[in-house]
Amino acid sequence: MSKILELNAITKKFGGLVANENVSFDVEEGEIVGVVGPNGAGKTTLFNSISGAFLPTSGTITFNGKDITNLPAHECAKIGIGRTFQIPQSLNEMTVWENVIVGALCHTSNMNEAMHKVNEVLELCGMEKFRDMLAGKLNVAQKKRLEIARAMATDPKLLLLDETMAGLTATERKEAVDLIHKINSMGVAILTIEHNMDVVMSVSNRVVVLVSGRLLMVGSPQEVVSNPEVISAYLGGGSKDESDE
Amino acid sequence: MKAIFGDMNKKQVILLVVLLAFAVIAPQIFTSLFVRNLLILIVIWSILGMGWNVMGGYCGQVSNGHSMYYGLGAYSVGLTLQYFKLSPWIAIPFGMCLAACFAWVIGKPILRLKGHAFAICTMALAECMRYICVNLKFTNGAKGVSMFNKSLNSVLYLQFKDSRIYYYLFLVIMLIVLALIKVLSKRKFFYYLRTIRGNEDAAASVGIDVSKYKIRAYMLSAALVSLGGSLYAQYMLYFDPASMMTLNVSMMIVLVAVMGGIGTVLGPILGAVIIECLSEYTRSFLGKFGGLDMVLYGVLVIIIVLFLPGGLLTLPSKIRDWRSRKNTGVAK
Secondary structure: OOEEEEEEEEEEEEOOOOEEEEEEEEEEOOOOOEEEEOOOOOHHHHHHHOOOOOOOOEEEEOOOOOOOOOHHHHHHHHHHHHEOOOOOOOOOOOOOOHHHHHHHOOOOOOOHHHHHHHHHHHOOOOOOOHHHOOHHHHOHHHHHHHHHHHHHHOOOOOEEOOOOOOOOHHHHHHHHHHHHHHHHHOOEEEEEEEEOHHHHHHOEEEEEEOOOOEEEEEEOOHHOOHHHHHHHHHOOOHHHHHHHO | OOHEEEEEEEEHHHHHHHHHHHHHHHHHOOOHHHHHHHHHHHHHHHHHHHHHHHHHOOOOOOOOHHHHHHHHHHHHHHHHHHOOOOOOOHHHHHHHHHHHHHHHHHHHHHOOOOOOHHHHHHHHHHHHHHHHHHHOOOOOOOOOEOOOOOOEEEOOEEEEOOHHHHHHHHHHHHHHHHHHHHHHHHOOHHHHHHHHOOOOHHHHOOOOOOHHHHHHHHHHHHHHHHHHHHHHHHHHHHEEEHHHHHHHHHHHHHHHHHHHHOOOOOOOHHHHHHHHHHHHHHHHHHHOOHHHHHHHHHHHHHHHHHHHHOOHHHHHHHHHHHHHHHHHHHOO
């Protein structure tokens, strides 16, 4: 399998604060990779570097064999990196349909073509019934789903999901997991930040663990949860007992 | 045609036709010079409002300095006539191109500013432009430009004795602008502008080059306001920087769009009707009380901003909301 995304020694500093330090890993085509780590580990910063919202201080990012380190966000979206935001950035004064069509217009100026794409995506995400509703009136779960729909409308090859499950109920979470599997089965590689370990275990092929901006380990979900260093990073030292539970 | 009327229901089309018919026969019903003057001003201000609305409404970048493009439009017809005897048929499009170029040049740096900073910067630039126009010999300084010509009733120079001809000509131009905005409002360009207004990060994440689209919106906005300025100069046949390029004019342009319905197709026209009627009538009835017209004006603006932040165009839906809330209240 060829690699769709390669991170090579990514470092991002905000003044004196080092948010990411020397992070390297890769995502293969069609793979789902989970990114976990305690709060402040630099997960979202890493996403912002990949999607072009930030320029990394040093290191290189390669997407589909092309160096995209210095590519601005809108160019990243054009070449096939879709993303969602941790706090949903839905366009509240626009309808669900309009939110999705701005994504669909990424590769075409033809409204009919874009509308066709919107129908497809709304059906995929199960949001047809909200199509004429203002995005501002949706609840959190629906807004998160809309984020995914908008990103999917840009026809991404790689989808970056930033905590799409946070704040969802168990049922909503299950629906979201199903959606992620559905999207993945269409051949889209997914890099997802997730706190809920059950979700990470059930969706990811591999898991990346970040702690204080550094890469702790990359491995299968089983390897990660059985690694004592990961457990201590999450629970704060000497946590043998908890790991047995 | 389908692009213009496609998404309207029968009721809306009928309403539009009735309003249009009224606009056409209005100068025949009202024969007083006062009302005919008012009608022409409404048409001109509709164009200004629609122009501002592209940038301030759809794109969400509030400019408080659009009077400089208004002045630019007026100077481009006035000065080309004075120096080159150029017909406004050429000078008006020339002025629009000039305004767009100017917007591109100053837009590059100032569109990096956001929100209040952008609003203040445009305000300052418009003031600078006014001082430049007042002090340059080339622009006749504070004396302004007189375009009055003995050979009145000239189609080539757009000068007519009968103000109705101005009215009908400007009405046609306004309808063209309206159709343009209406068509664009369902196109990629305007969807992108609305996305930028909603959230710039989200816009970039779906592949929108935010600064490129902001500049384009600013250029279109400037060109349309310049068109309005040219028409005003053409109608008045005299203008000076003190009447065209003040902060007051800039704010009026903003108010027309905000009052009618910001970011809507018809809002600026409704705003122009209300603001022009209000300012002309209060001026004629209350003008002798020195400033009382402005007080009334201010109070009305405050009321609208407080209770109808979406503009007067949202009044019907507000009333519907209020009624349904009242009904459900009774049911409980």
